[in-house]
Amino acid sequence: xxxxxxxxxxxxxxxxxxxxxxxxxxxxxxxxxxxxxxxxxxxxxxxxxxxxxxxxxxxxxxxxxxxxxxxxxxxxxxxxxxxxxxxxxxxxxxxxxxxxxxxxxxxxxxxxxxxxxxxxxxxxxxxxxxxxxxxxxxxxxxxxxxxxxxxxxxxxxxxxxxxxxxxxxxxxxxxxxxxxxxxxxxxxxxxxxxxxxxxxxxxxxxxxxxxxxxxxxxxxxxxxxxxxxxxxxxxxxxxxxxxxxxxxxxxxxxxxxxxxxxxxxxxxxxxxxxxxxxxxxxxxxxxxxxxxxxxxxxxxxxxxxxxxxxxxxxxxxxxxxxxxxxxxxxxxxxxxxxxxxxxxxxxxxxxxxxxxxxxxxxxxxxxx
Numbered sequence: 001x002x003x004x005x006x007x008x009x010x011x012x013x014x015x016x017x018x019x020x021x022x023x024x025x026x027x028x029x030x031x032x033x034x035x036x037x038x039x040x041x042x043x044x045x046x047x048x049x050x051x052x053x054x055x056x057x058x059x060x061x062x063x064x065x066x067x068x069x070x071x072x073x074x075x076x077x078x079x080x081x082x083x084x085x086x087x088x089x090x091x092x093x094x095x096x097x098x099x100x101x102x103x104x105x106x107x108x109x110x111x112x113x114x115x116x117x118x119x120x121x122x123x124x125x126x127x128x129x130x131x132x133x134x135x136x137x138x139x140x141x142x143x144x145x146x147x148x149x150x151x152x153x154x155x156x157x158x159x160x161x162x163x164x165x166x167x168x169x170x171x172x173x174x175x176x177x178x179x180x181x182x183x184x185x186x187x188x189x190x191x192x193x194x195x196x197x198x199x200x201x202x203x204x205x206x207x208x209x210x211x212x213x214x215x216x217x218x219x220x221x222x223x224x225x226x227x228x229x230x231x232x233x234x235x236x237x238x239x240x241x242x243x244x245x246x247x248x249x250x251x252x253x254x255x256x257x258x259x260x261x262x263x264x265x266x267x268x269x270x271x272x273x274x275x276x277x278x279x280x281x282x283x284x285x286x287x288x289x290x291x292x293x294x295x296x297x298x299x300x301x302x303x304x305x306x307x308x309x310x311x312x313x314x315x316x317x318x319x320x321x322x323x324x325x326x327x328x329x330x331x332x333x334x335x336x337x338x339x340x341x342x343x344x345x346x347x348x349x350x351x352x353x354x355x356x357x358x359x360x361x362x363x364x365x366x367x368x
Contacts, residue, residue, distance in 0.1 A: 041260070041312035049259030050316070056252045057320050061328070063245035064088035067132070067238055071125045074234045077117055086332050087111045091126075093329025096322060105130070111336060114343075128235075132242035134174045138167065140246065141279050144272040151269065152276065155303055166280035188215065250274045252320050253301075259316075260309050273300050294318065 065085030072079050090111050095104030105126045112122035145152060145163070153160055179186065191214045198204040254270045277293075277300045284292035297314050305313045 037308055038312050041309040042316075044261070044309070045256075045259040045312070045316070046261065049255045053252045053255035053259070053316075053320055056248045056255065057324055059248040060245055061085070061089065061092070063241055063248065064092070064129075067129055067241050067245065068125055070238060070241065071128060072117070072121075074231070075121055075125075077121055079112075079115055079117060083115055086336060087115075089325075089329045089332035090336060091329075092325040093333050096325045096329065114340060128238065129242075131174065131178075132235075132239045133246060134170060136239065136242040136246045137275070137279065138170055138174070140243065140250075141167070141275040144268070144275055148269065148272045152272065155273065156276075156300070159299065162280050163276045166276075166283060169283035170279055191215070247271075249321065250278065253317055256313055256316050256320075257304060260305070260313065262305070265304055270304065273304070276300070293322070 062085065065081055065088040068084040068088060069079070069081045072084070087108050091104035091108040093104075094107040095101035097103065105123075108126055109119065109122045112125070113119055117125075152163075156163070192211060195204055195207055195211050195214065198210075199207040204210045250271050251267075251274075253274045254267050257265070257270055277296045281292040281296045294314060297317065298310065301313070302310065
């Protein structure tokens, strides 16, 4: 039996943690309330509102691919929207099953490379998309917090400092992307240092060749990421789509709220708390911020949902905003791997055909 690689073992461990967290949440829900009451709450949800919540998820996914497609259009890179959607889902899957969402972008970069997107351009697309998402998230969250400050404090009280901490950590990520984009020498120094370390560990054999490839990718990266500074109109387009994308995901909870026939809170109140919850819990270094999101939901939304439906609302919300990414993203990963296997087979068949043609055209001379 073949041994699992370190990456596969890590992925299985993360998936196991996610499943354990889900089972723990279900157990706590069953202990915290009457199971029959929770089941009745599920049955009371109006399908129309649940469908609208699902459409918010679908819109978020499609916009993920569309933003990539628009970026590559600006960079004159030919790639279909379907491929961009697939790459987007691959990133969502690995981001959902890895701590602090660290696995999403590397796997997306690898998927883009398989589709003949230059490495530097691929990485810059992900950096720009991440930058736009973070800026959209923080901008909307800050504006909503400012205009609803007294309302937020009345709900969270001293818990507001957790929100401030979330803003700080998310802002640090934006600053790092900016530093990466504008300070080429700093990034080059990091690359050289990393290559030297890998060479000493005998992971990299040809130090000069590896450094040259990394430097070329860095040049591609910076020429593409100039979109942030030199092509403000193009960046504005991507940013506006990111505003819509992040709002679509945050709006899921509103339609769940309406699905339970609740009327006491407005859309702006609900989405304000949802933005602040997402910003607060997103820096938690666990796959999908598991635990922090569930606990935060109960803390932030306990005044929105009656005790009879809050746990059902939590499960539906978490399914649509997290577990759906794993399910749909897992399907995308399977499709991508299937196509990769087919591509390798076709390449192998072409190479065999070329070799057979060369042999037929240049037969070996018989020994005299």
